[in-house]
Amino acid sequence: MPYPRRMKTKPLTDARCCNARFDEAGGNKLFDGGGLYLDLHSSGSKKWRLKYRFNGKENLLTFGDYPATSLADARSRRDEAKRLLAEGKNPAFERDVKKQTRAIAAQNTFEAVALEWYEAQQATWSASHANRVKKQLDREVFPLIGQRPISSIGAPDLLAVIRRIEGREAFETARKTLQTCGQVFRYAVATSRAERDPSPDLRGALKAVPVKHMARVGESELPELLRSIAAYEGEPETRLALRFLALTFVRTIELRQAEWTEIDVERREWRIPAEKMKMRRVHIVPLADQTIALLSELRALTGHRRWLFPNSRRPLQQMSENTILYALYRMGYRSRMTGHGFRGLASTILNEKGFNSDWIERQLAHSVQDGVRAAYNNAEYLSERHRLMQWWADYLDKQGGGTDHPDRGSKIDRYAYESTSGPRSLGRHFIKGRVRESDMCLKNSAFRRRALRLAKVVLQIGDMRHRTDVYCH
Structure with missing residues (x-):
């Protein structure tokens, strides 16, 4: 007796796949042919599966859910699986190998390596510097090369990133971004995920950075500036902040983040914690008589707060980053003076007056560029800097047309x-x-x-x- 002929499977259509529903009575596998079928579930989901035999054993391969995986996509993947079977390969094993390869590749993208490097370095940076680096990567680098394997990125790819930044004339940002990318590549080399760092290949390809110094007045204009500060009619805390900045010539962010717990009146010192400093090193600012007197006046205004100079509208927060700059604008010093300008002004005058450059650089909390010199020179010069800061305060008194201390000659x-x-x-x-x-x-x-x-x-x-x-x- 002859065997009955197997009926040919009728191919599925999108309409049938879309309208198909789970049936308690059965018939929840809709076959398309070649082992491919749509598996209906009581939850409402519909999964593409491929039934095949390899080495005499039945296997099942899932292609995804319908309609996320269309009928055409499911058929294409079935045909690819059939091709692998014809080559003597197990489609399920090949799928797992690809998945593992993708996972490894995802760990070796520029973004993945950069974030790993960032986490390793973050503890050695100030919070503000860490934020700048993260924003730099997120905005400038990741959108272009973030998802590419870091080992596949060469100098032309990196140059495209830099040219995009230069296109808006942000030359300093371009230079710093290249430095950051170079550090990421060197980390990748050290962790065996890249062969070399392509950033040095861009040497000479970058556009020259126009030298732009922070605006500051000259020594001859200092008396007028000090008198303008003394006559400032805005918030008294802002006037005192300007005076404090002139006396200490710290960075404006260090002034804004100053806390009362950091002030030691007995030692006549302001100790800024390492995590607040650009160079991640505790910085001591000696306080002159005039600075102590200013702090006494300021304590009556903000001594009950955390910050020396709190935000006028939100006292629990520190002073806004633009307060000092806008105060100088209102005083008529737009494009002539910035908060940072006090640092350059103090450095110029102190050097011209013959003070030891090591004292000045330490007071400015600058890093020593000479590696050999830095290795041997860890001196704080604290007593010398106390003298320097008192001389500077006296000098400002003389320039300002008087002194806040009548018993002290000018x-x-x-x-x-x-x-x-x-x-x-x-x-x-x-x-x-x-x-x-x-x-x-x-x-x-x-x-x-x-x-x-x-x-x-x-x-x-x-x-x-x-x-x-x-x-x-």
Whole structure:
């Protein structure tokens, strides 16, 4: 008796797939032919499956849900599976290999490696620097090459990223972005996910960065600026912030983040924690007499707050980043002076007056560019910087047309505070009332005792020669 002929499977249509519903009575597998069928579930889902035999065993391969995976896509994947079977390969095994390859590739994309590098480096950065780097990657780099395997990215690809930034004339951003990409590539090389760093290949291809210094007034304009600050009619906290910035010449972000717990009046120091500093190193700012007096005035206004200079509208937050700049604008210094300008102004004047450059650079919290010098020079120069900051405060008083301390003369020359000045000169200043005994504590004890002894002898014998107006220039 002949076997009955198998009926040919009628191919599915999109309409039938769309209208098909699960039936409790059965018949929930809609066959398309070649082992492909649509499996209906009571939950309402419809899954494409392929039934096939490999090495004598029945296997089942799932292609996805309908309609996310269309009928045409399911047939195409069935045909690909049949091709693999014809080559003696198991489609399920090949699918798993591809999935694993994609997973590895996803871990080795530029974005994945960059985020891994970012997490490793973040602890060594200030919060503000970490935010800048993250925004730089998110905005400038990831949209173009983020999803590409990092090993496949070459110099031309990197140049395309940089050219896009240069196109809006953000040359400094372009330079910093290239530096960041270079660090990511070097991390990839170290973790065996890239062969080399292509960023050095772009040397010479970048457009020159126009030198742009922060706007600042010259020394001759300083008296006018100080008088404008003293006469500022805005918020008193803003006026004091401007004065504080002039006295300490810290970065504006360091001023905005200053907390009362960081101020040590007894030591006459402001200790800025490492996590707030650009170079991730604790920074000590010596406080001059004038700065201490300013803090006393400020404490009456904001001493009950966390911040020295809280936000005027939201006191629990720090001062807005634009407060200082807009105050200078209102004073008529648009394009002439910025908050950062006090740093350049102080550096220029202090260097011109002959102060030790190491003291100045340490006070500015600058990093030492010379690697050998940096390795050997970890000195804080704290006592020297106390003298420097007091001289600077006295200098500002003199430039501003007066001093907030009537008992303190405004004609004290820097040489009265430097080691090159002798006890006799310091003694003369003491006699004239230009320097107090407490100021002499800035010198070593033997120096101070000798200066005081000379001063007392002069006073006792009435030697008028030492009472002349000599400023030890």
